[in-house]
Amino acid sequence: MQIGRGGSRPRPQPAGPWLPNYSYILLLLLTAQLGDCFLTNYRGISADGFGICPADMRNCSCRSYTGSESEIDCPETDPTIQLRIEPRQYAELKCQRNRRYDFDQIPQLAIGATKRLTIDDCPFPRHQSILQFVSFLGTAQVQLLWLKNNANHEQSASLVRRHFEGLEALDRLAISNAKLTELRADLFEPLANLTWLDMRDNLFELPVTIFDALPRLRILELSFNSMEQLEPRLLRNLPNLRLLSLWHNKLRGLSRDVFAGVPLLERLDLSANQLETLPGDVFAPLTKLSELALGFNHFRTLPERLFRSNKELRKLKLAFQRVELESLPGDLLQQLPALEQVILERNALSTLPATLLFGSANVTELHLAGNRLRELPEDLLRDQRALRELKLQNNQLVTLPDGLLRNTGELRTLHLSHNQLELLSAALLRSLNKLEELYLDHNQLQTIDQRAFQSTGALRILHLQANQLTFQTFSALPTRLDTALDADYTVGAVAGVAAGAAGPGPASDEFGIFVQDGTPFQYMHALRELDLSDNFLTSVPRDLLVNTHELQRLNLTRNNITSLTYSSLQFLAADITVDLRHNSIFEIDLADMERLARLETVRAATEGSEGEDVPTPTTRARILLNDNPLNCNCIVFTFAQYMQHRLNSSALYERVQLVADTLACEGPEHLHGMLIRDVPPRELLCELDSPTTAIRHCPDGCSCQIRPDDSGVIVNCNGLGLSEVPALPRPTSFGYRFIELHVENNNISRLPETGAAARGWNDVHELYASNNSIDRLRLEQLPAGLRVLDLTRNRLTALDGPVTEALASRADVLLALRLAHNDWTCQCDASQFLAFAHANARRIDDFARLQCADGRQLDQTTLGDLCSDRTGSIVLACVLVSIGACLVALLSFVYYTYHLELKVWLFKHGLCLWLVAEEELDRDKLYDAFVSYSHKDEAFITEHLVPTLERPPMSFRICWHVRDWTPGEMISSQISSSVEASRRTIIVLSSNFLESLWGQLEFRTAHLQSMAERRNRLIIVIYGDIGNIDDLEPELRAYLHTNTYVRWGDPWFWDKVRFAMPHPPKVRGSGGTAGGASGPGVVKSGVSTAGGLFMKQLQQTGDDKLELIKPAVPATPPALTTPPTEPNGAPHPAAPFTISTGIPMANGTGNGGHRIISAPYRTINGGHVNGAFMINTNAKQSDV
Structure with a gap:
C-alpha cells in the first residue's frame, strides 16, 4: 500500500452555526498547514532527486521524487511502515492497521528540524517518548505534532506526560480520534510553549487542571467530543486564549464564572450542544468577544442584557434552535456599536421587539429568514443606517410598514420571498436608492404601486414570480406624441383594478412604440434580470420595451398572455432573452414586421443625408415561444414566414430571434399538431368579418375567409339554394387582390356580367360553380382575371364561338377548366367547341370524362363523327382509305412476323434477290x-x-x-x-x-x-x-x-x-469453287480432293489456339503418333489439319486464298515441338 496525500487528514466536521467564521476557518488553516498526509498518485521518480535516501536501506526501499520529497517503505515488499519526508518541511509516519511493526528495520535518517511531524495509525510507545519513538528520523525540533488514529491498536499505550518529553519547543499539537477516555492532569506539563491545541473527536472527560501548564495557549479546539459540563476551573489559567470551540458536545448549562479565566477570548463557539438557558452575565468577562455562535441548541428564552458587556461583539449567530424560541428580549442586541452581522434564522420567532437593535447602528447583515413572523414593528430598523443585506424570506408576513426601511439607505439586497404579501406600496422602498437585488417571489402580491420603484433606479435583479400580478393597460394608444392624452395607467388586481397614482401620460413615437404605459417598471433603467413568471399577465408591459435598457433576462413563463405583436417584441435592450413559454399565446401577429423595418431604414437614410450620425441598431432580442396553444390562422402568416425563412430582410433575423422550433398548432383541427415551421402558408386563413364587425363585407349566409399567402378572399356560398350569384365585396377595398368564389350546389342558372356595376364579380379569379343550372356561358360573363373555372354538373350544351376563342386566348392566365357532366351537343354545328376541347385537353382537367348527350365520349369523337351528312364520295374515299390501310397493316404484320422465313424462301428460290442482296x-x-x-x-x-x-x-x-x-x-x-x-x-x-x-x-x-x-x-x-x-x-x-x-x-x-451469310448480287451456283472446300461431301478420313480438307483423327491435347503461338518448325516432319489422352482419360475430339499443296505463295496464302500453315502436323515430343517451345498439353481453353 502506498501512502498518499489525502489519505489521512483531520476529518472535517461541521463547525456548527459559527464554523465559517473562526473555529472552522482555523481548522482549514490547520489542514492547509499540515498538508495532505500521504500521496496515492506519485508524480514520478526522479533519478537525481534531492532526496535523503541513505546508502544502507536494510530491508526497505527508498524513492525520491521531483523536488525534495522522498518515500520509504519497510519492508520493501508488503510494507507495514511507510515514511514520507520533505526536509525542513514535514515528516509523515504511517503504520498499517492491525499489523505487527518492527521499527528497528527502518534505516537511520537525519532530517534535522522540521515544521510538522505526523504519526498516523501508529500505537503510542509504552516506555518511550514520542521523540525517542521516532529517533530514526534524526529530528531535533518539531513545531507541530499531529497524532491521528493512534488508539486503534491493542499495542498502544495510554497517552501520558512521558510521551511529550523532549518537545518543549512544540508550538502546536493536534490529537484527533485517539479515544482519550482517561487523561492525567500533568499530561501537557512538558509543553509549556504550546499555543495551539486541537483535541477533537476523542470522547473524553478533562481534568480541571489539565490546561494549567499551558499559559501561552491561544487556540483550544474541543469540538465533537462528549463533554456534558464545563468546569469553571478548567479555563482559569488560560489568560492568552483567543479562540475556544466547544461545538458538538453535550453541554446542558454553563456556570456564571466559567469564562472568568479567559478575558482575551475573541471567538466562542457553543453551537450544537443542549443548552436551554444561560446566566445573564455568563459573557460578562468576555469584553474582547467578537464572534459568538449559539446555534443548534434548545433555547426557549434568553436573559435580558445578555451581551451588555460585549461591546466588541461583531458577529452573532443564534439560529436553528431545536425548540421554539418565540421571542427575544427587547434589549438583547442594544447598544452594541461593533455589531455587524446578526443571524437569527429558523428559530420559530413569531414576534420581534421594536427595540431589539436600538443603538446598534453598524449592523450590515440581518438574517431573520425561516421564522414565523407575521408582522414587523415599524421601528425595528430605526438605527440600521449601515444595513446592506436584509433577509426576511420564508416567514408569514402579510404587510410591511411603510416606514420600516426609511433609514436603511445603504441596503443592497432585500429578501422578502415566500411570504404572504399582497400589496407593495409606493413608500416602502422610497429610501432604497442603492438597492440592487429585490426578491418578492412566492407571495400573494396583487397590486404594486406605480411608483413603488421610483426611487430604486439602481435595481439590477427583481424577482416577482409566483404572485397574482396583472398590469392593466389601454388596448389602444395614440400613435403620435403630440396627440397623446394624459391618463392614469392602472396597475390592478386580477379581480379588479386598483387606483393608480397619477403620473405622466403615455408617449409614443411614429412607430407606435410607447415610452411608458404606467407600470412600475418605467423607472428601472438599470434592471438586468426580471422574473414575472407564474402571474396573471395578459400582455408584455411596454415599459419593459423602452425603459429597461440594461435588461438581459425577462421571464414571463406561465402567465395568461394570449397574443403578441411585433411592436410588443421591440425591446431596446441589447441582447435580451424573453421567455414566453407556457402561456396561452394563440396569436402572433407580425404583419407590420417588414413595414417597420423599412420605415427604420428610410428614417436612417433620411437622417444620415442631413448630416446626423445615425447609430446602427445593435439590439438583439431572443424570444422563447415554445409550449403555447397557437391557432394557425392568417394572423400567424408572417410568423410562419419567419419560421420558414421566407422573409427577405436579413436585418429582421438579426434583430429578433424567435425560438419556436417545437411550437405546434393547436387549431384549426386539420392543422392540429403540425409544427408552425411546416405549415403550408396557403392553409393560414381568417374570417373576413368578425362577430363584432359593424360593416360586414361577406354576402348574407355565406362564409368569407382571407388568405394572405396570395392575397385572396374565399367566398363560400356552397349549398345555400341560391338562384343567382350574390353581390360580392371588392377585395381591393380592404387590401386584397382577388376572390375565390364557391357557389357549388345551388340553383344558379345565369352568371353575372362583368362591368362597372358588377362590383366584386370583376375580381373573381377562381370560380367553382358545379352542380347548378347554368345552361349558357357568354363572353361578357367571364372576369378578365379568371384562372380557374369549374362548371361541372350544369346544363351546358355548347360553348359559343366567342367564348371558346376567349378561353383559348387566355392560355397564359386560365390554369384549370372543368366541364364534365354536362349534356354536350355532339352535332356538326358544335364543331368549334369540339375543336377547342381537343386543342385544350391539357387545361381541361376532366377532358377524359366529357360526354355527349347521346353518351359518346368527347375525347373519342371527331369532327367527321359530328358532320355525318357529307357527300358519298367522301365517305367512299374514307372507306377505301380505311380498307387500304387495313391491307397495308395486315401485310406489314405478316411481313414483320415472318420476314425471316420469307426472305429465306425467296433467297433459296432465286426470287426477288434485290430484297436480300448485300451491298458491295x-x-x-x-x-x-x-x-x-x-x-x-x-x-x-x-x-x-x-x-x-x-x-x-x-x-x-x-x-x-x-x-x-x-x-x-x-x-x-x-x-x-x-x-x-x-x-x-x-x-x-x-x-x-x-x-x-x-x-x-x-x-x-x-x-x-x-x-x-x-x-x-x-x-x-x-x-x-x-x-x-x-x-x-x-x-x-x-x-x-x-x-x-x-x-x-x-x-x-x-x-x-x-x-x-453475305449475299452476292448473283448467288453462287453449284459449280463455284471460290477457295473453299470442294467435292460432294466432307471426308471423314484420309485425304479429300485437292484444295479440300485433310482430316485425321488425333487426340487433342488442349486448346488448339495455344499451339499456334511461336511453334518451332521441325527439320523433318515427324511421323504421326498416337497422342496421350487428357487427364480424365477421355479421348479428345478429332483435330483437322490442312496440308499444303506444295505451291508456295508470296503472300503466304494459296489454294483459293487460304493461309497455309507451314507445319501441318502436331507432334508430341515430350512436351516440346521440335524441342523449341514448351506447350502445356493438358491446358483447357477455359484455362487460358
Missing part, C-alpha cells in the same frame, strides 16, 4: 466468315459446318484458325484480324463455348465491330443445350434477346445459315 461494301474482305467455336465441338465443325459452307452450292470462303492462322502471333491479335477480314463471324454457341475464354473474346470482338459499323455481322448457331438464356453472361444474353439465331437441328438450318 465488303468486296475487299478476304473471307466470307470466321468460325468461332470451342475445341470440344471440333467434330461438328470438321464434319458438318465448314465442309458444307465451303463446298458448292454455297462455296463460301471460311477463316478457320486451325488452317488459316499464322503460327507465332498473339492470339488476341489474330482474333481481331480474323474478325476484321471476314464479312461474318459464325459463333457456334454451346455449353463448351460458354466456358471458353477465347470464345468469349471472339464474340466480343465481332459484336464490337458490328456495333461500330452498325451492321449485323454475327451469326449465332446454337449447338446443343446451353441452358436458360437469362443465366448467360450479360452481353451475350442481351444479344440473344434482341437478335435472331439458328439452332442446329432446325429443318431450315442450312437455308437460314446461307441467308445470313
Whole structure:
C-alpha cells in the first residue's frame, strides 16, 4: 500500500452555526498547514532527486521524487511502515492497521528540524517518548505534532506526560480520534510553549487542571467530543486564549464564572450542544468577544442584557434552535456599536421587539429568514443606517410598514420571498436608492404601486414570480406624441383594478412604440434580470420595451398572455432573452414586421443625408415561444414566414430571434399538431368579418375567409339554394387582390356580367360553380382575371364561338377548366367547341370524362363523327382509305412476323434477290466468315459446318484458325484480324463455348465491330443445350434477346445459315469453287480432293489456339503418333489439319486464298515441338 496525500487528514466536521467564521476557518488553516498526509498518485521518480535516501536501506526501499520529497517503505515488499519526508518541511509516519511493526528495520535518517511531524495509525510507545519513538528520523525540533488514529491498536499505550518529553519547543499539537477516555492532569506539563491545541473527536472527560501548564495557549479546539459540563476551573489559567470551540458536545448549562479565566477570548463557539438557558452575565468577562455562535441548541428564552458587556461583539449567530424560541428580549442586541452581522434564522420567532437593535447602528447583515413572523414593528430598523443585506424570506408576513426601511439607505439586497404579501406600496422602498437585488417571489402580491420603484433606479435583479400580478393597460394608444392624452395607467388586481397614482401620460413615437404605459417598471433603467413568471399577465408591459435598457433576462413563463405583436417584441435592450413559454399565446401577429423595418431604414437614410450620425441598431432580442396553444390562422402568416425563412430582410433575423422550433398548432383541427415551421402558408386563413364587425363585407349566409399567402378572399356560398350569384365585396377595398368564389350546389342558372356595376364579380379569379343550372356561358360573363373555372354538373350544351376563342386566348392566365357532366351537343354545328376541347385537353382537367348527350365520349369523337351528312364520295374515299390501310397493316404484320422465313424462301428460290442482296461494301474482305467455336465441338465443325459452307452450292470462303492462322502471333491479335477480314463471324454457341475464354473474346470482338459499323455481322448457331438464356453472361444474353439465331437441328438450318451469310448480287451456283472446300461431301478420313480438307483423327491435347503461338518448325516432319489422352482419360475430339499443296505463295496464302500453315502436323515430343517451345498439353481453353 502506498501512502498518499489525502489519505489521512483531520476529518472535517461541521463547525456548527459559527464554523465559517473562526473555529472552522482555523481548522482549514490547520489542514492547509499540515498538508495532505500521504500521496496515492506519485508524480514520478526522479533519478537525481534531492532526496535523503541513505546508502544502507536494510530491508526497505527508498524513492525520491521531483523536488525534495522522498518515500520509504519497510519492508520493501508488503510494507507495514511507510515514511514520507520533505526536509525542513514535514515528516509523515504511517503504520498499517492491525499489523505487527518492527521499527528497528527502518534505516537511520537525519532530517534535522522540521515544521510538522505526523504519526498516523501508529500505537503510542509504552516506555518511550514520542521523540525517542521516532529517533530514526534524526529530528531535533518539531513545531507541530499531529497524532491521528493512534488508539486503534491493542499495542498502544495510554497517552501520558512521558510521551511529550523532549518537545518543549512544540508550538502546536493536534490529537484527533485517539479515544482519550482517561487523561492525567500533568499530561501537557512538558509543553509549556504550546499555543495551539486541537483535541477533537476523542470522547473524553478533562481534568480541571489539565490546561494549567499551558499559559501561552491561544487556540483550544474541543469540538465533537462528549463533554456534558464545563468546569469553571478548567479555563482559569488560560489568560492568552483567543479562540475556544466547544461545538458538538453535550453541554446542558454553563456556570456564571466559567469564562472568568479567559478575558482575551475573541471567538466562542457553543453551537450544537443542549443548552436551554444561560446566566445573564455568563459573557460578562468576555469584553474582547467578537464572534459568538449559539446555534443548534434548545433555547426557549434568553436573559435580558445578555451581551451588555460585549461591546466588541461583531458577529452573532443564534439560529436553528431545536425548540421554539418565540421571542427575544427587547434589549438583547442594544447598544452594541461593533455589531455587524446578526443571524437569527429558523428559530420559530413569531414576534420581534421594536427595540431589539436600538443603538446598534453598524449592523450590515440581518438574517431573520425561516421564522414565523407575521408582522414587523415599524421601528425595528430605526438605527440600521449601515444595513446592506436584509433577509426576511420564508416567514408569514402579510404587510410591511411603510416606514420600516426609511433609514436603511445603504441596503443592497432585500429578501422578502415566500411570504404572504399582497400589496407593495409606493413608500416602502422610497429610501432604497442603492438597492440592487429585490426578491418578492412566492407571495400573494396583487397590486404594486406605480411608483413603488421610483426611487430604486439602481435595481439590477427583481424577482416577482409566483404572485397574482396583472398590469392593466389601454388596448389602444395614440400613435403620435403630440396627440397623446394624459391618463392614469392602472396597475390592478386580477379581480379588479386598483387606483393608480397619477403620473405622466403615455408617449409614443411614429412607430407606435410607447415610452411608458404606467407600470412600475418605467423607472428601472438599470434592471438586468426580471422574473414575472407564474402571474396573471395578459400582455408584455411596454415599459419593459423602452425603459429597461440594461435588461438581459425577462421571464414571463406561465402567465395568461394570449397574443403578441411585433411592436410588443421591440425591446431596446441589447441582447435580451424573453421567455414566453407556457402561456396561452394563440396569436402572433407580425404583419407590420417588414413595414417597420423599412420605415427604420428610410428614417436612417433620411437622417444620415442631413448630416446626423445615425447609430446602427445593435439590439438583439431572443424570444422563447415554445409550449403555447397557437391557432394557425392568417394572423400567424408572417410568423410562419419567419419560421420558414421566407422573409427577405436579413436585418429582421438579426434583430429578433424567435425560438419556436417545437411550437405546434393547436387549431384549426386539420392543422392540429403540425409544427408552425411546416405549415403550408396557403392553409393560414381568417374570417373576413368578425362577430363584432359593424360593416360586414361577406354576402348574407355565406362564409368569407382571407388568405394572405396570395392575397385572396374565399367566398363560400356552397349549398345555400341560391338562384343567382350574390353581390360580392371588392377585395381591393380592404387590401386584397382577388376572390375565390364557391357557389357549388345551388340553383344558379345565369352568371353575372362583368362591368362597372358588377362590383366584386370583376375580381373573381377562381370560380367553382358545379352542380347548378347554368345552361349558357357568354363572353361578357367571364372576369378578365379568371384562372380557374369549374362548371361541372350544369346544363351546358355548347360553348359559343366567342367564348371558346376567349378561353383559348387566355392560355397564359386560365390554369384549370372543368366541364364534365354536362349534356354536350355532339352535332356538326358544335364543331368549334369540339375543336377547342381537343386543342385544350391539357387545361381541361376532366377532358377524359366529357360526354355527349347521346353518351359518346368527347375525347373519342371527331369532327367527321359530328358532320355525318357529307357527300358519298367522301365517305367512299374514307372507306377505301380505311380498307387500304387495313391491307397495308395486315401485310406489314405478316411481313414483320415472318420476314425471316420469307426472305429465306425467296433467297433459296432465286426470287426477288434485290430484297436480300448485300451491298458491295465488303468486296475487299478476304473471307466470307470466321468460325468461332470451342475445341470440344471440333467434330461438328470438321464434319458438318465448314465442309458444307465451303463446298458448292454455297462455296463460301471460311477463316478457320486451325488452317488459316499464322503460327507465332498473339492470339488476341489474330482474333481481331480474323474478325476484321471476314464479312461474318459464325459463333457456334454451346455449353463448351460458354466456358471458353477465347470464345468469349471472339464474340466480343465481332459484336464490337458490328456495333461500330452498325451492321449485323454475327451469326449465332446454337449447338446443343446451353441452358436458360437469362443465366448467360450479360452481353451475350442481351444479344440473344434482341437478335435472331439458328439452332442446329432446325429443318431450315442450312437455308437460314446461307441467308445470313453475305449475299452476292448473283448467288453462287453449284459449280463455284471460290477457295473453299470442294467435292460432294466432307471426308471423314484420309485425304479429300485437292484444295479440300485433310482430316485425321488425333487426340487433342488442349486448346488448339495455344499451339499456334511461336511453334518451332521441325527439320523433318515427324511421323504421326498416337497422342496421350487428357487427364480424365477421355479421348479428345478429332483435330483437322490442312496440308499444303506444295505451291508456295508470296503472300503466304494459296489454294483459293487460304493461309497455309507451314507445319501441318502436331507432334508430341515430350512436351516440346521440335524441342523449341514448351506447350502445356493438358491446358483447357477455359484455362487460358
